[in-house]
Amino acid sequence: MxxxxxxxxxxxxxxxxxxxxxxxxxxxxxxxxxxxKKCTECIGHFDEAQCAAVCPVDLTCIxxxxxxxxxxxx
Amino acid sequence: xxxxxxYIDVDAIKPVSPQLxxxxxxxxxxxxxxxxxxTSGGSGKASCGSSDGPEDMDPEVWEKVKNHPCYSExxxxxxxxxxxxxxxxxxxxxxxxxxxxxxxxxxxxxxVSEKLTPEQAAKKVLAVASTIPQMTVLGxxxxxxxxxxxxxxxxxxxxxxxxAPDIKLCLSTNGLMLPDHIDAIAGxxxxxxxxxxxxxxPEVGQHIYPWIYYKNKRWTGIDAARILHERQMQGLEMLxxxxxxxxxNSVMIPGINDKxxxxxxxxxxxxxxxxxxxxxxxxxxxxGTVFGLNGQRGPTAQELKALQDSCEGEMNMMRHCRxxxxxxxxxxxxxxxxxxxxxxxxAMEVVxxxxxxxxxxxxxxxxxxxxxxxxxxxxxxxxxxxxxEGISMLIAVATKGHGKVNEHFGHATEFQIYEATAKGAxxxxxxxxxxxxxxxxxxxxxxxxxxxAINDCHAVFVAKIGGCPKDDLKxxxxxxxxxxxxxxxxxxxxxxxxDYVAKVKSGEIVHRVRGDAxxxxxxxxxxxx
Numbered sequence: 316m317x318x319x320x321x322x323x324x325x326x327x328x329x330x331x332x333x334x335x336x337x338x339x340x341x342x343x344x345x346x347x348x349x350x351x352k353k354c355t356e357c358i359g360h361f362d363e364a365q366c367a368a369v370c371p372v373d374l375t376c377i378x379x380x381x382x383x384x385x386x387x388x389x
Numbered sequence: 390x391x392x393x394x395x396y397i398d399v400d401a402i403k404p405v406s407p408q409l410x411x412x413x414x415x416x417x418x419x420x421x422x423x424x425x426x427x428t429s430g431g432s433g434k435a436s437c438g439s440s441d442g443p444e445d446m447d448p449e450v451w452e453k454v455k456n457h458p459c460y461s462e463x464x465x466x467x468x469x470x471x472x473x474x475x476x477x478x479x480x481x482x483x484x485x486x487x488x489x490x491x492x493x494x495x496x497x498x499x500x501v502s503e504k505l506t507p508e509q510a511a512k513k514v515l516a517v518a519s520t521i522p523q524m525t526v527l528g529x530x531x532x533x534x535x536x537x538x539x540x541x542x543x544x545x546x547x548x549x550x551x552x553a554p555d556i557k558l559c560l561s562t563n564g565l566m567l568p569d570h571i572d573a574i575a576g577x578x579x580x581x582x583x584x585x586x587x588x589x590x591p592e593v594g595q596h597i598y599p600w601i602y603y604k605n606k607r608w609t610g611i612d613a614a615r616i617l618h619e620r621q622m623q624g625l626e627m628l629x630x631x632x633x634x635x636x637x638n639s640v641m642i643p644g645i646n647d648k649x650x651x652x653x654x655x656x657x658x659x660x661x662x663x664x665x666x667x668x669x670x671x672x673x674x675x676x677g678t679v680f681g682l683n684g685q686r687g688p689t690a691q692e693l694k695a696l697q698d699s700c701e702g703e704m705n706m707m708r709h710c711r712x713x714x715x716x717x718x719x720x721x722x723x724x725x726x727x728x729x730x731x732x733x734x735x736a737m738e739v740v741x742x743x744x745x746x747x748x749x750x751x752x753x754x755x756x757x758x759x760x761x762x763x764x765x766x767x768x769x770x771x772x773x774x775x776x777x778e779g780i781s782m783l784i785a786v787a788t789k790g791h792g793k794v795n796e797h798f799g800h801a802t803e804f805q806i807y808e809a810t811a812k813g814a815x816x817x818x819x820x821x822x823x824x825x826x827x828x829x830x831x832x833x834x835x836x837x838x839x840x841x842a843i844n845d846c847h848a849v850f851v852a853k854i855g856g857c858p859k860d861d862l863k864x865x866x867x868x869x870x871x872x873x874x875x876x877x878x879x880x881x882x883x884x885x886x887x888d889y890v891a892k893v894k895s896g897e898i899v900h901r902v903r904g905d906a907x908x909x910x911x912x913x914x915x916x917x918x
Contacts, residue, residue: 324489326477326488326489327477327504328477328478328479328488328532328533329477329478329538330477330478330479330480330533330537330602334605361605361606362606363606363607365605367607368602368605368606368607369478369480369602369607371479371482371488371489372488372489
């Protein structure tokens, strides 16, 4: 259902936050987190997940396998 | 970079046809309106030589640059700048930068900057301005890209323009988003913008930029480099149209863009850039950058100088850049950022007194005019040296600023390098010597580092020096000179050079060409603590 940010890799640069079309990204203790309830993996908005596209550290914004993949309605 | 020094084949760097490049340079000179400051060139370029400004410089331009330490070499001895780290996000990836630590381009890797909100930044600017009255310039240079954080950047400008209107505002960008924000930049009266341009050919660029983020998409390879290049050129042209001074920074990466930077120089000059700053790649495995990890080396001191020299005929070159951090405070080459942490600022009582600042800056201006007068007085004697043509030497200088030889050899964290020729003394660079890798070094380790850093110099001017290092320097063929303590640097350099030439003529000594030197050695991990 969502992307997640690996906290230990996050530099806290904030690049992802304004790019998220769902306003699902927020800061906590100097690193950024994704609210899985709001994340749509950018489906319906963009061809690629914006957080992953802009993140300066590889494999930091990744699909969270702990939750089911996002299913677009309609 | 360490160990043996290598000689550089100058022909490998210079443009293929000097005549062609000279003609092009002349042509472009006529086209470009801006006349430069920043160096006193051997090629008759503008030189920031007097308080009224160089004869061939538009007075309007001179007014903009004369107190800006990054745009005027002469100003950098007297005026300070500060950066506020309000822009952590970036929209491109460079192979010389690792965002997990800090940006190698603007910051020393491993030293984590404190991020600031625009409000904290505005408060910091006031605190610094009232403590360091010669602080005349505020820049936003990251640690990411200011224009990838437009709201934070412009909010900061807005706050500072209100509270400290006498401070010049500037920013440094990779250029990707510059065309979109040009009106906001002009609106805040930002009259200095620096763009980092490392290539004008996407074929070259793809080896420097693995990806960019543009229009909601990550672009890679040659497409990424092409978009970045086109946006940079468009942004530069838009700055020129609006008469906003533009400095171009380029990172010299041997084997990747070193020869290509001559083309970059022509391209940016023809689009109206005011000053070109070619900086050495900072690269060490500890930085964790792509270039650091794949063993890409930085240039040697003489490689860098040869490239800067070959571009100088076409455009004003900046050589006094310290590649400072995105939260640097103070004169170039000194870093007082530790005095102004958020915690300390909160405890400070800040009184912004524009009158005191103005009075102090007037004193600085007098001091600066004295420096220029001293230099010009000595220069006249050089006429006697017409037959010294051909002899040139580099001199390392230990200085705390004010344009004087006023630092103890053992306390110097950097040496400024002056080139003395029959045409006069000219600042050509600087060498860091506080970068002792990993810490845990003793005095006995420090001296070879210093010698490697100034190995291409004939002499080192100091305010004072101990007996031991004196002997070791002599053994290395570098003359330690303390007789110019507290004298003006350029005047001293010319005087030393004249003595030297006289000795060569009388046969007392034989002129020798010195070797190469290291610009930086290792990563700056252990702070001077």
